[in-house]
Amino acid sequence: MDRGLYVAMTGAKQIMQAQAVNNHNIANASTVGFRADSVSFVSSPIYGPGYATRVNAVAGDGGTDLSSGVITSTSRPLDIAVNGKGFIAVQGANGKEGYTRAGDLRVLESGAVVTATGLPVMSETGPLNIPPSTQVTIGSDGTVSIVPQGLSPAAQSQIDRIKLVNPQPKDLQKGADGLLYLKSGGKAAADETVSVTSGQLESSNVNAAQSLVNMIELQRLYEFQIKSINSADTDEQSAERMMLTA
């Protein structure tokens, strides 16, 4: 059996996976703070007896595109967008500290500040909690100040500070829940230089045009692979016919 067939089959399979990643990006074109994923292909020679003539393509994580999305104004005081580099620290469902750019926050009845997806926002000391208040303001350095319930707006009091971090992109990796985690598994240190703007949200950084071109490219590459499978099959058939007539 011609093993070239398997090389083409592996290629087709990996391209379909890359298409899935691309479709996932497109599906998240409207997700606040979403960072696009990419796929890189790595050639993986098949070693065995003799010369390694066959090289499989293996799709791998091409990393996450950490460029900024478009900032949209919402004028909601609990919406924050990170200016430039940096992330908001939240507690993932697994209890670990993860990082996100999605700053559509809300205050629960318990006083816990959570993201739209319900993950607790971290302060520098632990999950951020605010006492009952009539107004919440988030400053550019993440400082949360409130007007305590039952007091006049003049009685502003500073409560805590949202943990803002700026780890090196190479140290970050997307977890299964879509949050970014440190590869080392630890916690990033708070960074004073990261700033946020209240009343704004950062949109997804998925580039529509690029994703569509990527989609077409992957489609054609897929067809090449199928064509190769087809050719391998035709070759095999011709060889069979020659054997029969000979």
Next chain:
Amino acid sequence: MNLALWAAKTGLDAQNTQMAVIANNLANSNTTGFKADRAAFQDLMYQNVQQVGAQSTQNTQYSTGLSLGTGVKIAATEKNYSQGSVLQTGGNLDMSVTGHGLFQITMPDGTLAYTRDGSFSLDSQGNVVNATGFPISPAITIPISAQSVTIGSDGTVSVTTAGAPKPTTVGQIQLANFINVEGLQPVGNNLVVESAASGAPQVGTPGTNGLGTLQQGSLETSNVNTVTELVNMITCQRAYEMNSKAISTTDQMLQYLTTNLQ
């Protein structure tokens, strides 16, 4: 099943919901006291196809991993409780709240509901009721002999009657505020009810404890910004088209596979 197809399908679903939210906002752009909704998107779980750093043999590790995202979902819709603009109507029992706080309405089953819609009127017994006919809480009855009704900024309702030189106070409007006002559950008819997320109401006199003040003769209009909604609609439509294109492309790939290999 093919993940590429399903990831794109979740995108169509989410954009469809987003469109429903936008359409509802636009439909309510003239509803008194309406607060605009917003859909919050969330990316779905990632499937770990190959764990980076996993052992490929006893002595070697995979240098690359692969996680495939499975699409998107609408995690929540949240109401934007920013102040709508105030429209002067001149109606005696029309009120708007400037600042925080909601009017309390007694529902037919005796529970309380809350609203920013301050268009009240009288029923046949002289009770102050909302547009649906549900009485305001605490209940206020305007006597039949009343010639004019005055509502102070602190919610004091007083009437003047023929022959009496001084106005008489007939009731006090109170406002309710919540820790998480966005967590209130909308139930239609411009009403919201308390939920586990909103917390318990803190009731008080308008103008105290951070509650807003009342303005008689005016109504708070919807806070829907039609321009924002129209721009959102365009974005939503294009995103929908992209997802639909992703499905047809993946379909073509599979079609190519089945027609060419047989």
